[in-house]
Amino acid sequence: xxxxxxxxxxxxQLTLTVSLASLGVAIALGLLGAAAKLSxxxxxxxxxxxxxxxxRGVPELILLLLVYYGGTIGLILLLERxxxxxxxxxxxxxxxxxTLGFIYGAFxxxxxxxxxxxxxxxxxxxxxxxxxxxxxxFFRITLPQMVRYALPGFTNNWLVLxxxxxxxxLIGLHDVTFHAMQAGAATREPFYFxxxxxxxxxxxxxxxxxxxxxxSRRYALGSTQVSL
Amino acid sequence: xxxxxxxxxxxxxxxAEGLVTTLWLLAGSLFFGGALSLLLALALTSRxxxxxxxxxxxxxxxRGTxxxxxxxxxxxxxxxxxxxxxxxxxxxxxxxxKDAFFCALLALALNNAAYTAEMLAGAMRETAPGELEAAQxxxxxxxxxxxxxxxxxxxxxxxxxxxxEVVMMLHSTSLASTVPALIDLTAAASRIYADFFLPFxxxxxxxxxxxxxxxxxxxxxxxxxWRFLGxxxxxxx
Amino acid sequence: MKLKLFALLLALVSSFAVAQNPAVSPxxxxxxxxxxxxxxxxxxxxxxxxxxxxxTYKTPAGQLTGFDVHIAQxxxxxxxxRCVFVEQVWDGMIPGLLARKYDVIISSMSITDERxxxxxxxxxxxxxxxxxxxxxxxxxxxxASLRGMRIGVLKGSTQExxxxxxxxxxGAIIVPYDAQNQVYLDIQAGRLDGxxxxxxxxxxxxxxxPEGRAFGFVGPELRDxxxxxxxxxxxxxxxxxxxxxxxxNAIRAIRANGVYDRIARLYFDFDxxxx
Numbered sequence: 001x002x003x004x005x006x007x008x009x010x011x012x013q014l015t016l017t018v019s020l021a022s023l024g025v026a027i028a029l030g031l032l033g034a035a036a037k038l039s040x041x042x043x044x045x046x047x048x049x050x051x052x053x054x055x056r057g058v059p060e061l062i063l064l065l066l067v068y069y070g071g072t073i074g075l076i077l078l079l080e081r082x083x084x085x086x087x088x089x090x091x092x093x094x095x096x097x098x099t100l101g102f103i104y105g106a107f108x109x110x111x112x113x114x115x116x117x118x119x120x121x122x123x124x125x126x127x128x129x130x131x132x133x134x135x136x137x138f139f140r141i142t143l144p145q146m147v148r149y150a151l152p153g154f155t156n157n158w159l160v161l162x163x164x165x166x167x168x169x170l171i172g173l174h175d176v177t178f179h180a181m182q183a184g185a186a187t188r189e190p191f192y193f194x195x196x197x198x199x200x201x202x203x204x205x206x207x208x209x210x211x212x213x214x215x216s217r218r219y220a221l222g223s224t225q226v227s228l
Numbered sequence: 229x230x231x232x233x234x235x236x237x238x239x240x241x242x243x244a245e246g247l248v249t250t251l252w253l254l255a256g257s258l259f260f261g262g263a264l265s266l267l268l269a270l271a272l273t274s275r276x277x278x279x280x281x282x283x284x285x286x287x288x289x290x291r292g293t294x295x296x297x298x299x300x301x302x303x304x305x306x307x308x309x310x311x312x313x314x315x316x317x318x319x320x321x322x323x324x325x326k327d328a329f330f331c332a333l334l335a336l337a338l339n340n341a342a343y344t345a346e347m348l349a350g351a352m353r354e355t356a357p358g359e360l361e362a363a364q365x366x367x368x369x370x371x372x373x374x375x376x377x378x379x380x381x382x383x384x385x386x387x388x389x390x391x392x393e394v395v396m397m398l399h400s401t402s403l404a405s406t407v408p409a410l411i412d413l414t415a416a417a418s419r420i421y422a423d424f425f426l427p428f429x430x431x432x433x434x435x436x437x438x439x440x441x442x443x444x445x446x447x448x449x450x451x452x453x454w455r456f457l458g459x460x461x462x463x464x465x
Numbered sequence: 466m467k468l469k470l471f472a473l474l475l476a477l478v479s480s481f482a483v484a485q486n487p488a489v490s491p492x493x494x495x496x497x498x499x500x501x502x503x504x505x506x507x508x509x510x511x512x513x514x515x516x517x518x519x520x521t522y523k524t525p526a527g528q529l530t531g532f533d534v535h536i537a538q539x540x541x542x543x544x545x546x547r548c549v550f551v552e553q554v555w556d557g558m559i560p561g562l563l564a565r566k567y568d569v570i571i572s573s574m575s576i577t578d579e580r581x582x583x584x585x586x587x588x589x590x591x592x593x594x595x596x597x598x599x600x601x602x603x604x605x606x607x608x609a610s611l612r613g614m615r616i617g618v619l620k621g622s623t624q625e626x627x628x629x630x631x632x633x634x635x636g637a638i639i640v641p642y643d644a645q646n647q648v649y650l651d652i653q654a655g656r657l658d659g660x661x662x663x664x665x666x667x668x669x670x671x672x673x674x675p676e677g678r679a680f681g682f683v684g685p686e687l688r689d690x691x692x693x694x695x696x697x698x699x700x701x702x703x704x705x706x707x708x709x710x711x712x713x714n715a716i717r718a719i720r721a722n723g724v725y726d727r728i729a730r731l732y733f734d735f736d737x738x739x740x
Binding site for chain 1 (some may be wrong): 253255289303304306331395398400401402406414418427431432435438439442443
């Protein structure tokens with residue numbers, strides 16, 4: 001029995017890894033997507049628009065199965081077309097991280113776009129007047145201010161992302177859910193192990209909420225908050 | 229790419245069966261989840277601390293755990309309990325737990341109720357204080373205030389977020405494919421993939437169907453927002 | 466408030482875990498560790514579905530073990546290769562092989578003509594029949610006796626094909642599952658009336674356990690070549706004849722030098738190889 005509990009807890013570690021890795025991909029794609037949407041260049045805006053519409057219109061499970069089962073074959077075919085002979089392999093971890101990152105990148109795009117739009121235009125104009133390059137403006141002026149506006153949406157996306165990682169158990173990744181179902185089926189006591197897995201997720205979401213709330217308090221310093 | 233396999237009558241029949249199940253799951257979970265969410269929202273904003281605490285604990289647990297685990301818990305976990313097993317052959321309502329569709333529907337409805345309740349409660353808390361004061365000055369009872377002032381405007385305010393939630397629910401129904409014996413759209417696609425080894429064709433077709441339904445739902449909600457939130461539309465004069 | 470609620474939940478759940486009586490049955494040890502020089506040997510990625518006692522399963526400590534796993538390790542040692550096990554759900558076994566996620570499947574896969582169309586097989590390394598399992602005492606004169614009964618099968622298995630072709634037309638309701646041990650969960654729960662499974666696997670995984678006491682085999686041993694093929698072999702991608710020859714030689718070698726028998730005796734008290 002102990003061994004099974006330990007395997008569920010080891011799965012908890014993998015769940016966290018997958019979540020954080022996917023978050024990284026999602027943030028990167030989100031920044032790119034938001035930049036594309038705000039760039040005012042038609043093809044970029046259209047591309048980013050297609051990206052967010054597509055991702056928010058198709059269930060995550062379907063995208064995950066598509067990437068996992070079709071991805072390797074697709075990549076091999078693509079490489080063969082290009083004349084390269086490579087041994088590629090999309091293992092469940094990569095499939096999970098790429099898919100989840102891709103999906104939540106779309107949600108982050110909207111969050112970051114809204115946050116960037118919320119920054120008063122005067123800030124960017126002042127930076128330009130000072131002679132700051134676009135890159136400098138972004139990192140020293142836009143980004144820090146964007147964090148405050150983006151935090152509520154970011155928190156939401158992160159919480160949804162953590163829970164979505166449970167789906168990787170369906171493509172055979174040994175996360176918390178996978179181990180819980182295996183242990184439960186082997187011992188014929190799925191109820192306890194599933195509750196344990198649920199408790200792990202609750203722990204992650206609680207800690208995340210606490211940390212992100214502390215962060216939003218820190219970033220709200222200096223701004224006036226309306227109290228009702 | 230071998231798209232012909234999708235045109236076989238058996239394939240189309242399987243997808244059709246999956247689509248019908250998906251739509252029933254969506255409608256059912258929205259209906260029962262919606263009804264439950266109304267009660268939960270009233271509990272979340274109630275003056276009775278115990279009610280607030282209970283409803284709050286419920287939404288905290290449901291929103292803090294993945295839907296997949298909730299589905300497994302209801303389908304496999306509950307079935308393990310001897311208390312249930314002793315009753316579910318003869319005693320209603322426990323007989324329903326044997327059915328795969330019921331288990332999936334229950335999990336989806338409970339999940340939907342938690343999220344919608346929080347949205348609704350948030351909107352209810354944003355009711356303009358002036359309206360509440362005016363209603364109290366008119367001598368309305370608490371229940372009258374809820375029914376005539378708070379709920380109508382709260383329901384309107386929730387509309388955009390609720391539209392989002394409905395689309396999320398559609399996507400969540402794809403998790404019903406993990407319940408054995410239930411053929412929803414995703415399960416149909418998986419079956420075609422397994423039978424013919426054609427991942428792209430099978431899953432892209434299902435994705436296209438989901439996309440169509442999503443667009444329809446978004447269109448419906450845009451129309452609803454136009455009608456009910458028309459006062460917030462940017463004015464030309 | 467949330468923190469207190471959460472702490473309460475955690476305490477509740479851990480109390481469940483602690484209060485269980487571990488019903489640990491002695492299980493054969495995990496395969497012997499590879500010899501030291503194995504680090505330099507070329508890798509052979511082996512796919513297994515670890516939900517199929519006693520052929521591939523996990524000990525309570527979470528270690529991969531089972532007849533298939535032991536045989537795979539023995540073959541690797543014989544071929545001077547380093548076995549790396551990859552767990553895969555049964556349904557995704559052949560697709561995964563074709564997608565080059567691993568090199569071979571050593572997971573009790575039956576050699577059938579249907580599968581031969583997409584993959585190659587080595588010679589068999591064991592052979593067991595399948596059987597229909599329902600509650601003991603159910604009158605059985607043929608597939609028609611199962612009319613209206615709910616029979617669980619593993620998705621993508623030979624038993625599923627048999628059930629769909631022979632039992633479904635006679636009126637049985639066939640329900641495919643992602644893992645065989647989930648079938649047993651639902652039989653125990655009462656959602657299923659029986660299953661069609663490998664006779665050895667279902668004996669170890671279900672009939673010999675308390676929840677399977679009221680169940681038993683009905684009907685003859687199922688060996689029909691059309692569905693169940695010619696024994697269990699190792700699957701590999703088409704065109705890899707060199708690897709195939711290597712594996713066949715290794716199988717012959719371990720049968721000749723007694724390693725096979727030693728492993729078989731760990732699990733079975735009858736001849737698993739069949740004829």
